[in-house]
Amino acid sequence: MTLKLDKVLILDGAMGTELYKRGLPPTAIPEELNLSSPEIVKEVHRAYVESGADIITTNSFGGNRIKLQSKGLAHKLYEINRRAAEIAKEASMGKALVAGSLGPLGRMLEPLGDLSFEEAVNIFKEQGMALADGGVDFFLVETAIDIMEVKAAIMGLRELPVKKPIICSLTFTEGTLTVTGTSPSVGAVSLSSWKADGIGANCGTNPFIFPEIIKDMASYTETPIIAYPNAGPPEKWDEVPPERFLELAVEIYKAGANIIGGCCGTTPHHISLLLKELKGRGPAKRSIKRGIFFTSRSKLITCDGSKTIVIGERINPSGRKILAKELKEGKLEILKRDAIEQELAGADLIDLNVGVPEVDRKFLMRKATIELLKIISSPLSFDSDDPEVLEAG
Numbered sequence: 001m002t003l004k005l006d007k008v009l010i011l012d013g014a015m016g017t018e019l020y021k022r023g024l025p026p027t028a029i030p031e032e033l034n035l036s037s038p039e040i041v042k043e044v045h046r047a048y049v050e051s052g053a054d055i056i057t058t059n060s061f062g063g064n065r066i067k068l069q070s071k072g073l074a075h076k077l078y079e080i081n082r083r084a085a086e087i088a089k090e091a092s093m094g095k096a097l098v099a100g101s102l103g104p105l106g107r108m109l110e111p112l113g114d115l116s117f118e119e120a121v122n123i124f125k126e127q128g129m130a131l132a133d134g135g136v137d138f139f140l141v142e143t144a145i146d147i148m149e150v151k152a153a154i155m156g157l158r159e160l161p162v163k164k165p166i167i168c169s170l171t172f173t174e175g176t177l178t179v180t181g182t183s184p185s186v187g188a189v190s191l192s193s194w195k196a197d198g199i200g201a202n203c204g205t206n207p208f209i210f211p212e213i214i215k216d217m218a219s220y221t222e223t224p225i226i227a228y229p230n231a232g233p234p235e236k237w238d239e240v241p242p243e244r245f246l247e248l249a250v251e252i253y254k255a256g257a258n259i260i261g262g263c264c265g266t267t268p269h270h271i272s273l274l275l276k277e278l279k280g281r282g283p284a285k286r287s288i289k290r291g292i293f294f295t296s297r298s299k300l301i302t303c304d305g306s307k308t309i310v311i312g313e314r315i316n317p318s319g320r321k322i323l324a325k326e327l328k329e330g331k332l333e334i335l336k337r338d339a340i341e342q343e344l345a346g347a348d349l350i351d352l353n354v355g356v357p358e359v360d361r362k363f364l365m366r367k368a369t370i371e372l373l374k375i376i377s378s379p380l381s382f383d384s385d386d387p388e389v390l391e392a393g
Contacts, residue, residue: 011261085134218256312342
């Protein structure tokens with residue numbers, strides 16, 4: 001089977017809450033069941049296949065090195081993830097696609113945390129390899145709160161020898177923002193520019209904001225959209241009954257979603273209702289905004305000819321001896337001050353140029369980028385005659 005998104009596909013529902021119903025203690029490790037009790041995991045998958053789901057999701061959400069290490073299972077990472085894929089493939093019986101689930105890493109990337117971007121890339125690549133070896137049809141990077149973590153996942157998965165589609169889903173818990181400040185429009189533009197095969201939203205606190213989230217995403221991209229809300233807020237995951245969930249799903253479809261399913265608290269019954277109402281429909285028509293877009297983690301700048309875009313270009317050591325001297329010494333105080341002042345003065349973008357001789361410009365560009373991401377919200381534009389320096393930013 002192949003991933004075709006010219007018609008609506010139905011995703012499965014919750015895995016964790018279904019496992020709890022089958023006796024998994026709240027403190028247990030769901031991914032460990034792939035080794036100790038594979039029949040229980042397969043039973044959940046089969047229930048969704050029988051409900052008519054086009055896609056089932058592997059029991060590997062927390063199967064990355066960082067999370068497994070915290071549970072003393074890092075040495076079983078490959079086996080846990082490979083078996084997750086194999087169990088799902090067996091349960092699918094050729095009737096459903098298998099999405100390889102990759103959840104958040106459990107540590108924040110720089111500059112919000114101490115995990116380097118390169119390390120995050122390798123961690124996603126490691127988990128992705130095991131899922132690919134187990135036979136997943138595509139990767140589902142889900143419940144993401146940090147747009148840079150998603151980019152690391154895309155890069156890591158694209159380094160695998162076998163290329164598979166990648167769908168990425170953000171989670172919005174602060175109204176219609178992720179906890180790191182990314183809006184649906186910023187997420188749509190960023191993930192589409194990174195050539196994700198699908199983008200969207202899942203989980204979160206309020207399922208009834210999903211039509212608004214999906215409509216905002218759909219207005220900025222032609223990329224297929226996935227949406228799978230909870231059946232209620234945390235601690236009340238049974239608050240939205242299947243019939244009301246179906247009404248919500250129809251609204252989500254009309255907002256522009258191509259793949260629709262459920263997250264925490266949803267059941268095979270929820271999914272069976274979606275099948276009857278939505279499966280096989282053509283994608284809803286979108287009204288897409290046109291222009292050139294620039295994004296940071298939390299800001300979207302649109303260049304559509306309606307206004308002048310101001311780029312702050314003061315961070316350039318050419319003709320600025322004091323700035324050049326400071327950069328050679330590895331100091332960034334003037335650079336940071338210039339960025340803040342330009343943003344306060346109304347610059348839409350901040351241009352970053354660290355082109356001084358006799359320094360490691362790739363290292364300096366990376367260091368300066370991380371520091372600026374801590375203190376300004378405007379998108380950065382990178383300025384260098386060396387492509388490797390640009391890439392370092």
